[in-house]
Amino acid sequence: MQLQEILYGVTILKLVGVTNRTVTALEFDSRKAGPGAVFFAIKGTMTDGHQYIPQTIAAGVDVIVCEDLPETFEDGLSYIQVENANVALGIMAANFYGNPSSKLKLVGITGTNGKTTIATLLFKLFTELGYAVGLISTVENQIKEQVVPATHTTPNPLALNLLLKQMVDAGCVYCFMEVSSHAVVQHRIEGLTFVGGVFSNITHDHLDFHKTFDNYIKAKKGFFDSLPKHAFALTNADDKNGQVMLQNTRATRKSYALKQMADFKAKIIENSFSGLNLEIDQLEVFFKLVGSFNAYNLLAVYGTAILLGEDKMNVLTVLSELSGAEGRFDYVANTQKIIGIVDYAHTPDAVQNVLSTISNIRKGTEQVITVIGCGGDRDTTKRPVMAQVACDWSDKVILTSDNPRTEDPNAILRDMEAGVSPTNRRKTLTIADRKEAIRTACHLAKPGDIILVAGKGHEKYQEINGVRYHFDDKEILTEQLNLIS
Numbered sequence: 001m002q003l004q005e006i007l008y009g010v011t012i013l014k015l016v017g018v019t020n021r022t023v024t025a026l027e028f029d030s031r032k033a034g035p036g037a038v039f040f041a042i043k044g045t046m047t048d049g050h051q052y053i054p055q056t057i058a059a060g061v062d063v064i065v066c067e068d069l070p071e072t073f074e075d076g077l078s079y080i081q082v083e084n085a086n087v088a089l090g091i092m093a094a095n096f097y098g099n100p101s102s103k104l105k106l107v108g109i110t111g112t113n114g115k116t117t118i119a120t121l122l123f124k125l126f127t128e129l130g131y132a133v134g135l136i137s138t139v140e141n142q143i144k145e146q147v148v149p150a151t152h153t154t155p156n157p158l159a160l161n162l163l164l165k166q167m168v169d170a171g172c173v174y175c176f177m178e179v180s181s182h183a184v185v186q187h188r189i190e191g192l193t194f195v196g197g198v199f200s201n202i203t204h205d206h207l208d209f210h211k212t213f214d215n216y217i218k219a220k221k222g223f224f225d226s227l228p229k230h231a232f233a234l235t236n237a238d239d240k241n242g243q244v245m246l247q248n249t250r251a252t253r254k255s256y257a258l259k260q261m262a263d264f265k266a267k268i269i270e271n272s273f274s275g276l277n278l279e280i281d282q283l284e285v286f287f288k289l290v291g292s293f294n295a296y297n298l299l300a301v302y303g304t305a306i307l308l309g310e311d312k313m314n315v316l317t318v319l320s321e322l323s324g325a326e327g328r329f330d331y332v333a334n335t336q337k338i339i340g341i342v343d344y345a346h347t348p349d350a351v352q353n354v355l356s357t358i359s360n361i362r363k364g365t366e367q368v369i370t371v372i373g374c375g376g377d378r379d380t381t382k383r384p385v386m387a388q389v390a391c392d393w394s395d396k397v398i399l400t401s402d403n404p405r406t407e408d409p410n411a412i413l414r415d416m417e418a419g420v421s422p423t424n425r426r427k428t429l430t431i432a433d434r435k436e437a438i439r440t441a442c443h444l445a446k447p448g449d450i451i452l453v454a455g456k457g458h459e460k461y462q463e464i465n466g467v468r469y470h471f472d473d474k475e476i477l478t479e480q481l482n483l484i485s
């Protein structure tokens with residue numbers, strides 16, 4: 001492809017060299033760049049891509065996109081100075097792959113909790129309704145029935161546009177994708193055309209990256225600010241910041257809520273371990289998903305489907321048959337009727353939602369035993385709060401490791417313990433080995449008790465010092481529950 005075609009829509013501050021040259025690849029990692037590639041020098045959180053420019057030139061790269069031009073230029077090469085290399089990467093990645101997002105109907109879902117659930121339900125719903133659909137999510141990406149492993153919630157612009165192109169080539173009509181706050185700030189979604197945006201909620205998370213809650217709100221809002229006029233923007237009116245999200249959007253504003261006036265309304269009639277009975281748009285429907293927070297997710301899915309022109313009855317009929325996403329309120333029971341629940345709750349709000357759901361459903365005498373840890377190299381301020389919430393809502397809590405990544409697991413546990421009040425201390429144990437923690441919870445449980453293993457959901461690994469060891473909460477919980485039955 002010609003460089004000048006790929007540059008369409010990019011604001012160039014300064015150009016050195018020609019643009020009528022052929023480009024065969026785009027790359028932002030010097031270690032992968034070679035002849036025919038354009039190298040993007042990105043200022044990251046760990047290092048500055050500009051320092052690798054000489055290496056990429058030595059490897060045969062002949063086009064450099066950067067924010068700071070080098071002091072000297074090599075003959076025959078092209079240097080393109082832009083204000084923000086991430087923005088240029090997004091736009092050029094979209095151009096390079098033929099702007100696939102404009103060739104299907106792309107809907108983005110953002111918010112602290114619920115993105116995977118909403119995106120996955122939309123994927124399943126539209127597939128059942130007979131469409132060819134794509135999915136981009138934390139658990140996995142999908143091109144119709146083909147599964148493509150996910151590395152991020154929202155992939156980098158190159159991986160993202162390649163996936164979208166593969167979806168278009170496979171005949172997909174819709175794509176439902178999660179839009180993380182990191183993706184908005186790092187412009188991973190720059191250059192994409194959305195037909196709709198959905199907001200789930202915003203609570204405490206990722207303050208290591210965004211620094212303040214205000215910045216975090218702005219990041220999520222940035223997605224709605226960038227939506228085009230013909231798109232819809234569907235928000236949760238019950239969330240304190242639901243309206244803020246849509247303040248400056250050009251898109252058509254729509255809302256859903258359980259408590260406020262909204263375009264799409266629902267009421268919880270019954271919430272049990274077998275599912276949710278909702279009154280939705282004056283119809284009473286039973287859904288297989290458990291927990292009042294899922295009433296919001298279901299309503300968001302319903303609203304989106306209606307805004308995309310689907311028939312109300314068809315949507316509700318299919319939706320009532322669907323199960324949720326893997327590792328979200330996933331439960332197993334043994335012959336002694338001990339219930340084990342695996343859930344991806346990894347924020348204070350999600351932990352509280354899951355535990356309050358359990359507490360609303362249980363009959364009263366059973367104990368709730370929670371096994372919980374916090375990830376390393378992530379927001380440290382959520383650690384004591386998550387431990388506190390777990391203690392406040394459980395009869396026993398076992399603090400354990402999540403993905404320590406490069407941190408000392410015991411240091412993470414000390415941060416969590418700081419949130420445990422003196423009165424809660426007597427119901428808390430600390431067992432760093434996650435398998436041992438789950439095993440202990442199973443041994444402490446009596447018939448009828450409920451064990452919640454929170455934080456890792458669908459993850460099939462535990463990351464310790466850069467190595468991912470096989471680890472599956474549901475597998476271990478099932479094995480341990482069977483051993484004692």
Ligand SMILES: CC(=O)N[C@H]1[C@@H](OP(=O)(O)OP(=O)(O)OC[C@H]2O[C@@H](n3ccc(=O)[nH]c3=O)[C@H](O)[C@@H]2O)O[C@H](CO)[C@@H](O)[C@@H]1O[C@H](C)C(=O)N[C@@H](C)C(=O)N[C@H](CCC(=O)O)C(=O)O
Pocket residue numbers: 028029030031041042043044045046047048049052138151152153154155156180181182183209
């Ligand atoms: C904090 C963060 O989001 N980091 C992402 C970011 O990396 P970065 O900005 O830190 O990059 P860096 O390591 O400083 O390097 C800067 C530049 O130099 C380049 N480089 C670096 C070394 C070298 O030898 N040569 C070279 O060219 C790098 O390729 C990069 O272009 O850009 C990279 C490429 O796109 C991502 O892989 C990386 O994700 C890391 C692995 C990550 O863990 N991200 C998480 C926090 C994340 O994105 N999570 C969200 C939300 C999760 C959720 O709540 O669902 C997600 O969307 O997944």
Ligand SMILES: Nc1ncnc2c1ncn2[C@@H]1O[C@H](COP(=O)(O)OP(=O)(O)OP(=O)(O)O)[C@@H](O)[C@H]1O
Pocket residue numbers: 111112113114115116117118138153178200201293294296297325327328329343344345346349350351353354457
């Ligand atoms: N609407 C909701 N409100 C509050 N909590 C929720 C909601 N939906 C799901 N949760 C809780 O949050 C956890 C994560 O849900 P889900 O994976 O759908 O969210 P996510 O936004 O995709 O998370 P991530 O940012 O990690 O990808 C669930 O396991 C559940 O405990």
Ligand SMILES: N[C@H](CCC[C@H](N)C(=O)O)C(=O)O
Pocket residue numbers: 138153346374375376378402403455456459
């Ligand atoms: N996708 C989120 C969730 C992490 C879940 C938890 N298991 C952890 O490792 O912290 C993140 O990267 O922050």
Ligand SMILES: [Mg+2]
Pocket residue numbers: 115116137138139153178
């Ligand atoms: Mg997700």
